[in-house]
Amino acid sequence: MKYISTRGRMAPIGFQDAVMTGLAPDGGLLLPEDLPIIGKELPDIGTLSKLSYQELAFEVISRFATDIPADDLKKLINDSYSTFQPLEVTPLVEVGDFQILELFHGPTLAFKDVALQFLGNLFEYILERRGGELNILGATSGDTGSAAIHGVRGKPNINIFIMHPAGRTSPLQEKQMTSVLDDNVFNLAVDGTFDDCQNIMKTIFGEVDFKTKHSLGSVNSVNWARVLAQTVYYFYATFQTLEKTGAKSVQFSVPTGNFGDILAGYLAQKMGLPISKLILATNENDILSRFFNSGIYGMSEVVPTLSPSMDIQVASNFERYLYYKVGQNAEKLAALMDGFKDNGSLSVELNENGVVDDLFTAGRGDTASTLETIKKYHDQYGYVLDPHTAVGVHVAEKFQCLETPTICLATAHPAKFTQAIIDATGEAVHHPTLDALADAETRCDSIINDVDVVKRYLVSHI
Ligand SMILES: *Cc1c(COP(=O)(O)O)cnc(C)c1O
Numbered sequence: 001m002k003y004i005s006t007r008g009r010m011a012p013i014g015f016q017d018a019v020m021t022g023l024a025p026d027g028g029l030l031l032p033e034d035l036p037i038i039g040k041e042l043p044d045i046g047t048l049s050k051l052s053y054q055e056l057a058f059e060v061i062s063r064f065a066t067d068i069p070a071d072d073l074k075k076l077i078n079d080s081y082s083t084f085q086p087l088e089v090t091p092l093v094e095v096g097d098f099q100i101l102e103l104f105h106g107p108t109l110a111f112k113d114v115a116l117q118f119l120g121n122l123f124e125y126i127l128e129r130r131g132g133e134l135n136i137l138g139a140t141s142g143d144t145g146s147a148a149i150h151g152v153r154g155k156p157n158i159n160i161f162i163m164h165p166a167g168r169t170s171p172l173q174e175k176q177m178t179s180v181l182d183d184n185v186f187n188l189a190v191d192g193t194f195d196d197c198q199n200i201m202k203t204i205f206g207e208v209d210f211k212t213k214h215s216l217g218s219v220n221s222v223n224w225a226r227v228l229a230q231t232v233y234y235f236y237a238t239f240q241t242l243e244k245t246g247a248k249s250v251q252f253s254v255p256t257g258n259f260g261d262i263l264a265g266y267l268a269q270k271m272g273l274p275i276s277k278l279i280l281a282t283n284e285n286d287i288l289s290r291f292f293n294s295g296i297y298g299m300s301e302v303v304p305t306l307s308p309s310m311d312i313q314v315a316s317n318f319e320r321y322l323y324y325k326v327g328q329n330a331e332k333l334a335a336l337m338d339g340f341k342d343n344g345s346l347s348v349e350l351n352e353n354g355v356v357d358d359l360f361t362a363g364r365g366d367t368a369s370t371l372e373t374i375k376k377y378h379d380q381y382g383y384v385l386d387p388h389t390a391v392g393v394h395v396a397e398k399f400q401c402l403e404t405p406t407i408c409l410a411t412a413h414p415a416k417f418t419q420a421i422i423d424a425t426g427e428a429v430h431h432p433t434l435d436a437l438a439d440a441e442t443r444c445d446s447i448i449n450d451v452d453v454v455k456r457y458l459v460s461h462i
Contacts, residue, residue, distance in 0.1 A: 001066045002031045006323040009292035014445045015065045016126050019225045023220050029319050030224045036063035039274030049239035053089040056076055057232045064228055080118040081108050085377025086268035088235045092240050095383045099407045101237045112147035115226035120151030122225055127157045134158040134217045135462050139197035143309045146176040148219040153182040163188045163197040192449035203451050221260040222316050230264035238273050238405050245405045251277035253396035253408045256288055257310035257389045259317040276404050280362040281395035286317055291364035298345035306370050306387040306420045365394035368427050375426035384429050386412040387420045
């Protein structure tokens with residue numbers, strides 16, 4: 001399988017190169033040249049639905065990672081998901097009218113572990129064969145940084161440098177990062193905001209010579225391997241639900257920020273999975289739900305919410321969707337993205353049903369509905385949703401449908417967002433992993449908000 005750029009100005013590359021490159025050199029995002037289809041390149045549903053999570057992951061991922069020998073890939077997958085408790089990886093729980101897909105049983109209790117545990121092992125595997133080293137630089141407001149750190153901690157030939165805004169990350173999320181004491185992990189508390197951290201990162205990545213000389217790499221959600229790893233649980237949850245309910249198809253509700261998680265569902269549907277609807281849910285930062293309802297993708301200000309991992313202005317994976325939307329026409333796509341860069345807005349035509357895409361419905365949940373939803377599921381079913389999941393469940397309630405079961409993706413454990421849970425229900429939830437952090441030893445360096453100072457830090461610690 002070869003990978004192309006959405007902007008069309010790159011010769012096709014293999015899977016391992018795609019993983020190491022992250023972003024395409026022409027500024028586009030990488031996509032496979034074509035998708036394997038269930039019943040053709042992939043086995044049929046009857047066969048696939050009998051597999052364990054790890055076996056299913058192998059069937060799907062091996063069609064894309066054709067330059068990794070089968071036995072090596074099996075080991076990579078088994079190692080990546082052995083860190084999940086329970087070992088089922090992504091259990092499905094029935095709560096009220098919904099199937100809740102719990103994606104938060106990895107080491108940092110957020111769905112990003114599903115992809116980043118795999119990506120960390122993949123980096124290690126590729127570096128072992130090719131030689132060289134990788135120095136990951138990232139900026140985080142919370143979840144991504146800790147999932148990335150836990151994905152590569154202790155790995156040879158890899159260092160990870162994660163910047164967070166000093167004093168502005170939740171104390172728990174900060175501890176999840178700074179309590180990792182492996183020698184290859186560097187936490188930088190930047191005297192500034194999350195945007196400052198991101199700007200430092202973008203500036204450094206823009207300096208191609210510096211980037212190449214120091215083998216800098218990124219783990220952000222545009223890496224193809226992250227999207228790929230996330231398609232697996234759509235397969236897994238669909239098969240479980242079809243078997244449990246006898247239905248012919250399912251719909252998914254996905255709380256969305258950078259469009260990474262829901263893009264995986266979109267691709268799984270294209271591969272032939274019987275998904276009749278993808279329900280896209282945003283918080284008040286609703287650029288994506290506005291797009292699917294109006295055809296206009298227009299930037300606005302980011303407002304802080306109870307679901308911080310969805311507080312985004314521009315969704316970094318959206319370009320991949322748009323590429324399919326314009327009929328895989330790289331020139332058209334590049335023109336749209338150029339227009340967006342210049343005007344902060346782009347638009348596509350609505351179809352005969354007055355929507356952008358019949359597969360998607362979209363809505364938003366604000367702070368009040370998030371708290372109400374958490375309280376409702378707590379009071380009625382004794383089940384606690386985290387604020388991100390609650391946004392998804394709230395929007396799913398509007399699009400429920402009798403004959404099609406709805407699977408709601410649960411993207412974080414509620415104990416990560418204690419204050420919101422207390423505000424909604426009056427009581428805290430606990431998780432032993434997080435409770436153990438209270439007395440954990442931590443390591444973190446404070447640094448001023450200055451690109452050159454961060455660069456000097458990198459050079460002296462690589
Ligand atoms: C990252 C994240 C999301 C959003 O996922 P995207 O792939 O960016 O759409 C939702 N919930 C939680 C808890 C997250 O960490």
